[in-house]
Amino acid sequence: MTDKRVLFVASEMVPYLPENEVSSMAYESPRMVNDRGGQIRIFMPRFGNINERRHQLHEVIRLSGMNLVVNDMDMPLIIKVASIPKERIQVYFIDNEEYFKRKATFSDEDGNLFPDNDERAIFFAKGVVETVKKLNWNPDIIHVHGWMASLLPLYLKKYYADEPLFTGSKIVTSVYNKGFEGTLDNGMLDKIKFDGIDQKDVASLETPNYSNLLKVAVDHSDAVVVASEELPDDLKKHIDSLTKPVLPHVPIFEFEEAYINFYQSKVLS
Numbered sequence: 001m002t003d004k005r006v007l008f009v010a011s012e013m014v015p016y017l018p019e020n021e022v023s024s025m026a027y028e029s030p031r032m033v034n035d036r037g038g039q040i041r042i043f044m045p046r047f048g049n050i051n052e053r054r055h056q057l058h059e060v061i062r063l064s065g066m067n068l069v070v071n072d073m074d075m076p077l078i079i080k081v082a083s084i085p086k087e088r089i090q091v092y093f094i095d096n097e098e099y100f101k102r103k104a105t106f107s108d109e110d111g112n113l114f115p116d117n118d119e120r121a122i123f124f125a126k127g128v129v130e131t132v133k134k135l136n137w138n139p140d141i142i143h144v145h146g147w148m149a150s151l152l153p154l155y156l157k158k159y160y161a162d163e164p165l166f167t168g169s170k171i172v173t174s175v176y177n178k179g180f181e182g183t184l185d186n187g188m189l190d191k192i193k194f195d196g197i198d199q200k201d202v203a204s205l206e207t208p209n210y211s212n213l214l215k216v217a218v219d220h221s222d223a224v225v226v227a228s229e230e231l232p233d234d235l236k237k238h239i240d241s242l243t244k245p246v247l248p249h250v251p252i253f254e255f256e257e258a259y260i261n262f263y264q265s266k267v268l269s
Contacts, residue, residue, distance in 0.1 A: 001260060002037035004268070006030070007139035007169075009043045009128050011146025012105065013091070015084065016050045022176050025227060025252065026145040031087055032256050041137060043128045045120070045148060046080050046093035048103045057082045057093060063134050068126045070119050071191040075099070077127050094127035106148070106180060113180055117148070118188035118208060122195075125151040129160055138165045141267055144173045144221070147180065150213050151192075153220035158197045170267045173221040175239065177228035179210030211235040218242065223267045225259075 010026035017023050030040045046057070063079035078095040094100075099120045107113050114120070129152075132139070144152050153171045160166060185191075188208040193199060201220075204212040211232045218224045218238070223245040231239070239246060245266035250258040 001033050001263065003039065004033075004141065004263075005039045005041075005137065005139045006033050006263075007041050007043070007132065007137075007142045009142065009144050009149045009152050011044065011148035012047075013042070013044050013145075016044070016055060016082075016091070017047065017105065021178050021228060022146040025174065025255070027084075028252065028255070029143065029145075029259060030089060032259065034087065034089055036260065040089065041132070041135070041139070042089065042091045043131070044091060044093060045124050046078075046095035046100050047105045048101045049105060050093075052080075055082045060092075063092075063131055066130060068123055068130065070122050070126075071194055075123055077123075077130065079127075079131055092131060094124050094131070096123060096127075099123055113182060113184065115185055118184040118191060121148050121151045121184075122155075122191060124148060125155045126159075128152060129155065129163070129166075133163070133165055136165070139169050141263060142166075142169050142171045144171065144217065145227075146176065147210060147213055150217035153217050154192075154197065154202065155195075157220040158201060159195050170222040171220070172223045172225060172263075172267055173214070173217045174225040174227040175214050175218065175231060175235065177230050177232070179214070179232075182209070184208040184213070211238075223247070223262070225262070 008030045012023040013026040014023045030042050034040050057080045060079045060081050066077050067074040068077050075096050080093040080095055083090050189205045192202050202216055204215050211234050215238050225247045226249045229249050247262045
């Protein structure tokens with residue numbers, strides 16, 4: 001992986017949020033590429049329950065300041081950055097007062113999904129792409145972890161289809177069992193169509209549940225990683241029907257060689 005550029009985009013990641021299947025692998029996979037001589041960039045949302053003082057987050061003024069349009073509303077983009085000291089890894093955080101200030105990730109204290117999670121996912125996807133454009137950093141691989149990052153493949157392939165920076169980039173989506181119960185806002189489909197994305201590309205989001213969101217992600221990816229031992233049946237069936245490269249589930253303690261081989265022999269070849 002020497003000098004290969006890999007962009008990791010994650011819903012959650014340790015040490016900034018609690019450890020789970022997504023947050024652990026979102027940390028371990030870039031650490032592994034970094035250790036093997038690859039160049040990495042990592043993006044995640046700046047949720048309000050991330051302790052900015054403890055993790056020493058600070059705003060990057062030169063990257064902040066633009067507005068992103070979500071459902072015909074101008075939403076200011078703030079970029080923050082922090083370093084994971086022992087790994088010498090830098091993490092970029094996508095922030096916005098309206099979407100990410102609340103002191104929780106995806107649900108309120110009663111376990112109810114935030115009603116604007118769909119807009120937060122759209123904002124996050126656009127924020128990542130616009131920031132990478134400002135960095136003028138063209139990745140060889142873009143690896144997506146977690147459902148709030150799952151609109152990125154769609155937006156890269158459709159909304160940003162003419163962006164030359166990503167012409168040679170290959171998109172990999174890791175699919176996890178950890179999702180959410182119920183559905184996101186029923187108007188999600190219309191908000192995505194507002195960006196000029198054709199209904200046929202997101203038809204499954206008429207019911208914006210976890211499985212359908214990930215189906216859209218894998219359909220617009222170049223390769224797929226099955227990152228959990230168990231997946232929802234309909235999602236597993238959908239992945240089994242794909243004609244693109246799929247890496248079957250590998251335990252976290254064995255993933256390094258499997259991921260490197262997959263990147264080199266299936267994704268980049």
